[in-house]
Amino acid sequence: MQQTLIELLDARVCAALAAAGCEGAPAVVAPAGRPEFGDYQANGVMGAAKARKMNPRQLAITVLEHLDLAGIASKVEIAGPGFINITLAPAFLASLAGDALAESRLGVPQPVAQRVVVDYSSPNLAKEMHVGHLRSTIIGDALARVLRFLGHEVVAQNHVGDWGTQFGMLTAYLIEAEQGGEAALALNDLEDFYRRAKLRFDEDPAFATRAREYVVKLQGGDAQVNALWRKFLDISLHHCEAVYEKLGVGLRREDVRGESAYNDDLPAVVADLQAKGLAVESEGAQVVFLDEFKNKEGQPQAYIVQKQDGGYLYSTTDLAAVRYRTGKLKADRVLYVVDARQSLHFQQMFTLSRKAGYASAAMSLEHVGFGVMLGDDGKPFKTRSGGTVKLAELLEEAELRAFALVSEKNPDMAEVERHKIARAVGIGAVKYADLSKNRNSDYVFSWDSMLAFEGNTAPYLQYAYTRIAGVFRRAEGWNEQAPIVLMEEAERQLALALARFAEALQAVSRETMPHFLCAYLYELAGQFMRFYEACPVLKSEGALRDSRLRLCRLTADTLHTGLDLLGIDVLEAM
RNA sequence: GCCGCCAUAGUUCAAUGGAUAGAACGGCCGCCUCCUAAGCGGCAGAUACAGGUUCGAUUCCUGUUGGUGGUACCA
Numbered sequence: 001m002q003q004t005l006i007e008l009l010d011a012r013v014c015a016a017l018a019a020a021g022c023e024g025a026p027a028v029v030a031p032a033g034r035p036e037f038g039d040y041q042a043n044g045v046m047g048a049a050k051a052r053k054m055n056p057r058q059l060a061i062t063v064l065e066h067l068d069l070a071g072i073a074s075k076v077e078i079a080g081p082g083f084i085n086i087t088l089a090p091a092f093l094a095s096l097a098g099d100a101l102a103e104s105r106l107g108v109p110q111p112v113a114q115r116v117v118v119d120y121s122s123p124n125l126a127k128e129m130h131v132g133h134l135r136s137t138i139i140g141d142a143l144a145r146v147l148r149f150l151g152h153e154v155v156a157q158n159h160v161g162d163w164g165t166q167f168g169m170l171t172a173y174l175i176e177a178e179q180g181g182e183a184a185l186a187l188n189d190l191e192d193f194y195r196r197a198k199l200r201f202d203e204d205p206a207f208a209t210r211a212r213e214y215v216v217k218l219q220g221g222d223a224q225v226n227a228l229w230r231k232f233l234d235i236s237l238h239h240c241e242a243v244y245e246k247l248g249v250g251l252r253r254e255d256v257r258g259e260s261a262y263n264d265d266l267p268a269v270v271a272d273l274q275a276k277g278l279a280v281e282s283e284g285a286q287v288v289f290l291d292e293f294k295n296k297e298g299q300p301q302a303y304i305v306q307k308q309d310g311g312y313l314y315s316t317t318d319l320a321a322v323r324y325r326t327g328k329l330k331a332d333r334v335l336y337v338v339d340a341r342q343s344l345h346f347q348q349m350f351t352l353s354r355k356a357g358y359a360s361a362a363m364s365l366e367h368v369g370f371g372v373m374l375g376d377d378g379k380p381f382k383t384r385s386g387g388t389v390k391l392a393e394l395l396e397e398a399e400l401r402a403f404a405l406v407s408e409k410n411p412d413m414a415e416v417e418r419h420k421i422a423r424a425v426g427i428g429a430v431k432y433a434d435l436s437k438n439r440n441s442d443y444v445f446s447w448d449s450m451l452a453f454e455g456n457t458a459p460y461l462q463y464a465y466t467r468i469a470g471v472f473r474r475a476e477g478w479n480e481q482a483p484i485v486l487m488e489e490a491e492r493q494l495a496l497a498l499a500r501f502a503e504a505l506q507a508v509s510r511e512t513m514p515h516f517l518c519a520y521l522y523e524l525a526g527q528f529m530r531f532y533e534a535c536p537v538l539k540s541e542g543a544l545r546d547s548r549l550r551l552c553r554l555t556a557d558t559l560h561t562g563l564d565l566l567g568i569d570v571l572e573a574m
Numbered sequence: 575g576c577c578g579c580c581a582u583a584g585u586u587c588a589a590u591g592g593a594u595a596g597a598a599c600g601g602c603c604g605c606c607u608c609c610u611a612a613g614c615g616g617c618a619g620a621u622a623c624a625g626g627u628u629c630g631a632u633u634c635c636u637g638u639u640g641g642u643g644g645u646a647c648c649a
Binding site (some may be wrong): 028030033034037041043046047049050056079080081082083124161164165259282283284285287293295296297299301302303304306307308309311313314315317339340341342343344345347369371372405406409425436437438440441442443444446448449452453454455456457459460462463464466467470471474475507510511515519522523526529530532533534536537538539573574 | 610
């Protein structure tokens with residue numbers, strides 16, 4: 001298939017509209033809103049008729065006369081004010097399923113390949129990863145996986161926070177801890193390490209002075225302090241990598257390009273902005289005023305690129321990063337998977353990047369924002385005592401809870417096996433609960449609903465997969481080349497859902513919305529469950545049995561691939 | 575103050591300007607001598623408010639209310 005189903009139908013309806021005298025009118029094809037409206041509906045006739053002062057019903061009739069869907073649709077009809085409802089032919093859906101089984105990409109067409117930078121996770125290395133880093137990490141990872149599957153070249157960038165005054169304090173404290181012989185122990189818990197360092201900073205003026213000196217030394221390239229800094233970063237990154245490992249996130253060391261990597265370019269960025277007349281001095285700082293960001297009184301919003309004291313800010317670092325991503329990485333598209341609260345910053349940064357020529361008009365800069373994670377009480381997700389929840393501990397709890405549930409369900413299963421299932425189910429549940437929601441809104445974190453094993457959850461999808469795996473464990477001897485024949489409505493609906501995989505992936509890529517893939521997989525799993533109830537597989541015979549087994553095969557492959565793209569593991573049994 | 579985002583069943587979430595607003599959880603009622611009931615089927619239940627644009631508005635525009643975030647030297 002060179003195009004998705006929706007693209008195919010859109011092209012055909014467009015051609016028919018043109019033949020009916022409406023050249024260039026959009027077909028507006030969409031999945032049908034209700035079962036009785038068929039599988040797809042074309043809504044473009046009403047608009048086209050309106051624009052040409054025609055009768056929409058009459059135009060629909062003319063369009064239908066020119067609409068060639070031979071071998072594709074079994075029924076095409078006009079309904080309501082001028083909707084064209086299309087029902088796909090079982091034989092056509094069967095052939096699509098056969099094609100998808102015949103190649104490794106499951107029939108997903110490849111778009112023109114782009115080089116896409118995905119900036120995600122980006123924790124602050126001064127502290128341990130906490131729940132605030134979860135969304136960026138897994139949303140970014142899912143997007144990276146989907147884009148790669150579609151054939152794009154993805155360059156992951158972990159823009160970690162590895163620079164700033166706090167690192168003076170931390171390295172100063174690291175020396176003390178080493179002298180006391182307890183560095184390894186103290187660093188075991190980074191959060192605690194930070195707290196203790198901060199306490200020393202607040203209580204001991206001599207330590208505070210030393211910490212400030214270390215900042216200067218660090219920036220000045222002092223070898224000893226730099227070595228300490230690097231040691232601290234290495235330990236902190238190991239903590240991150242342990243979390244990535246547990247989460248099944250593919251970020252590696254080579255993807256790490258922290259804020260410090262851009263230090264040398266910061267003066268050049270400011271100088272360049274000055275030379276271009278974009279940055280001006282204001283109250284001692286270097287500031288850019290953008291006309292695009294004015295209030296009612298015409299006062300432009302300030303975008304500070306250099307502080308009074310000569311220091312730089314994340315605004316400058318991000319500009320330098322854009323230069324790197326354009327100049328060195330040659331990106332066609334850059335996705336910033338960052339908290340929605342930084343929206344204004346990104347809008348200003350993108351606008352300025354274009355004005356300063358750091359990003360061409362052709363390069364797409366997109367802020368993939370997301371809301372905050374809330375607790376059951378609707379307030380930001382915290383521990384009972386009000387502290388931040390460490391990511392490592394959250395994931396551990398997910399596994400523990402899943403293990404208890406798995407054990408309850410399968411008391412006789414070997415413990416190793418139950419742990420394996422608990423890992424996939426627990427981590428999968430946490431990730432899916434997040435990925436399945438529109439990333440723009442804040443979302444309520446609830447153990448009960450994400451581990452419910454019911455409804456739109458990861459375990460439901462994993463269970464659908466294990467049911468198919470169970471079928472194949474008992475299948476024995478069947479013809480893997482047998483033709484697929486769709487007799488029952490449940491079979492046809494399943495084949496239709498299977499044929500829509502490409503549409504879902506394309507939507508995820510276009511809108512940078514992983515929840516479209518989740519919604520798709522939930523729909524697919526639901527169609528499979530209905531098929532499984534209505535159509536005996538192993539108990540049917542001959543060609544019918546082979547055909548149903550092939551549908552099962554494609555469903556399993558699609559679920560497996562789809563869950564892989566979300567970074568969620570599948571299980572053969574659970 | 576100014577700028578942005580959000581408001582959908584009791585709850586948690588969906589819905590490229592399309593037809594009768596979809597799910598899930600919870601509630602009520604059914605389905606296992608039959609491939610895993612972690613499943614399937616059914617019932618009740620919602621677009622904050624007021625205008626406007628449109629053949630058609632949850633969606634776009636204006637205002638109101640409520641929530642939330644950002645807003646000159648953190649990121």
